[in-house]
Amino acid sequence: MSRRSIAEILAGAVVLAVAAVFLFYAVTHSGRTLTQGYALTARFDRIDGLAPGADVRVSGVKVGSVVDQRIDPETYLAVVTMRIDPGIRLPTDTSAEITSESLLGGRYVALVPGGSERMLADGGTIEATQSAISLEALLGRFIFSVTDLVSAVGKEAERQPSAPARPGN
Structure with missing residues (x-):
């Protein structure tokens, strides 16, 4: 050679x-995990911006991932399936909340463990959930309330008689 x-x-x-x-x-x-854990599901009204592969966190520490999301045809709720690290056991009264990493960041599921003695098993369901809060909806409500306040103040000013001019001024 x-x-x-x-x-x-x-x-x-x-x-x-x-x-x-x-x-x-x-x-x-x-964000994808190669190790398998146990599956948990949760139902939400809205999951805006939550995607498969998103983090599942407890106290800010990643303990799993979102593996599936679908719509329940009977209740029209979003059903999110998560895969949780098998070393993390969660009480049955754990709550789940969809939250943002930052104003521009992605969404993740934040789990808040409860105080129950019983633990969620593989295939269990988290009952207490809080859906994603839409930043656009919050801004829309704020703008509407400010506009409403400004128009109410303007109408109140029109109703009040103007003070007569004092002589000598």
């Missing part, structure tokens, strides 16, 4: 090794 072909083979091997490292990093940091 010539020196050139050996150099080309080594360069190709280095490129493949670097690609494998990038692939490994992408898979391990994508």
Whole structure:
């Protein structure tokens, strides 16, 4: 073999090794977990912006992922299925809330463990839930209330008789 072909083979091997490292990093940091845990479900009125692969957190620490979401055809509620780390046991009175990471960030499910002695089993359901709060709806309500307040103040000012001008001023 010539020196050139050996150099080309080594360069190709280095490129493949670097690609494998990038692939490994992408898979391990994508939010998808390779380990299996137990499944829990929760029903929400709204899940705006929550996607499969989103974090499930307890006290801000990731303990699982959202693996599925669907609509219940009878109640029209969003049913979210989560996969939880098997080392984390949650009481049956645990509550779930969909919250934002930041104003521009994605959504995740925040779990707040209760005080029950009994624990949720694989396939269990979290009954106490709070749906996602829509930032657009909150801003719309604020703008409407400010507009309403300004018009009410304007109408009140029109109703009040203006003070007569004092002589000598």
